[in-house]
Amino acid sequence: MSPAAGYNFGFLDEYAKKEIRRATLKAVAIPGYQVPYSSREMPMGRGFGTGGLQLTLALIGAGETLKVIDQGSDDSVNAVNLRSFIEMTCPGIDTTTSVDEADLIQSRHRIPEKPLREDQLLVLQVPYPDPLVIVEPSEDKRKVQHGEADYSRLLVKLYEDLVHFGEITISHRYPTRINDHYVIDPSPIPRWDVPKIHQSKALILLGAGREKKIYAVPPYCKAEPLAFDDVPFRVEDFCDEQGVRRACTRCGCTTSFLDEFVDSTCGEKIYQCSDSDWCDEVMGEQS
């Protein structure tokens, strides 16, 4: 689709892009604050990553390189379709599956294993931007709570988890306090990825298309998962019954986030790196 076909570069018109960039600037200036924006209609359903997509379209320019990830993989349906849509509407950009080569990474549910650099930008797709939604149904009240940094009710949720289950049961979307004030929903990334937000070298932008919110974690910004002094936050350990750290069956890596699935031939549980680019790179180093 060229401009001649009636579509602007990046599908969105220039005013829409300008608005998103302005919201993004505000989000960077107030770390963790959810900036409302208009969230245009996209040629895909809301909830399929339109928030992240609009950020990417507003920020990418010709000559830049894009990587799109869905659950750690570059080849799953969501990633492939988003990538081809962006390629189609942004002539002149390059795409890649390698973290190193990418200028802009749009992701769903994962942050790459490889540490990002200062010149890179991570865009995360967010279904539910407000972490308080589980404890407070009224948005008016939530806004006041955010303004006053009153997150006691989220902590009560953690308390109740500890009482009933002996540990905090939040597996993903772990509420994280940014720069000592706003608590964000860091999108459905696993706990494993939460520490990567803390003092990240790359700018992290989070876009919720359906909920019409943009927020950000600027580079080198403090990000603390909510926890108690005597019950610290912990990530997945991936240990088997004997307490031995499981390894990826494909590349043998023992330091990555693993996906568990059942082998269709032998019926056994097997584990593989969730980040496919990381897995390929580790394999490449071995051969």
Next chain:
Amino acid sequence: MRKILEVEGLSKVYGSGCPECFRLTGPDMDTNICPRCGSVVAAHDLTFDLFEGEILGIIGESGSGKSTAVKCLYFDQPPSSGRALFHDQGEQHDLFQINRAKQRQLANHRFGMVYQNPHLGLNFGISAGGNIAERLLMSGARHYSDIRLRARTLLERTEVLGERMDELPKNFSGGMQQRVQIAKALAIEPPLLFLDEITTGLDLSVQAAILDLILEIQQELNTSMIVVTHDLGVIRLLAGRTMVMKYGRIIESGLTDQILEDPQHAYTQRLVASSL
């Protein structure tokens, strides 16, 4: 004795209000609804002081504005006009001038409130211990085992079995719910406690136990309290000083004994006579 709270000219009007509201309502007019504009004058020109360790009773019939006064002081509702000074740890807070965040901080750290209906004071979706934890977390506690221990101690102090601390309050009887609410209000040992009709709707023996508990706490922690009730028995037992309210105005105030033995205002006389 040291003053802890000074209230001056506190008024609350529901509705648009007009310049004639205060003149056309009150006990003399026998209404609290302004005939000109239809606004409800829930409270007008309440002025009183509260001293350290003192229990002040507010008595009056339904709709006399006694709960409104307490709700304004606890920031549940903004007053229409008036001033309230809270003296605390050498500092003086002008309650209705400070901003919302500061108000919330005071309500969380220095005030306690027990409502008539436990549904207002407790979160029924979380355990009894969780309710107390909420209050501790609001005031900045972040140590899980300390919070557990404190919640258990408080519940046991208010005679709720420690083993039941992880149960939902909806499984408790009305009296126990009220005890959990008191434990929650006391969690941070506030210097000022508001009690709004706390024994209404409970049976007599439970009422007596709750009132005993309040008195014990007052003696133990030297907490100042404002007790709102329509029950003369509660006033007689708890309050050292009492204010009688009708149609939003204070019509009589003084030592409780004096008011009960020698009521001056016709309404108070009727009130005392009807209860005997």
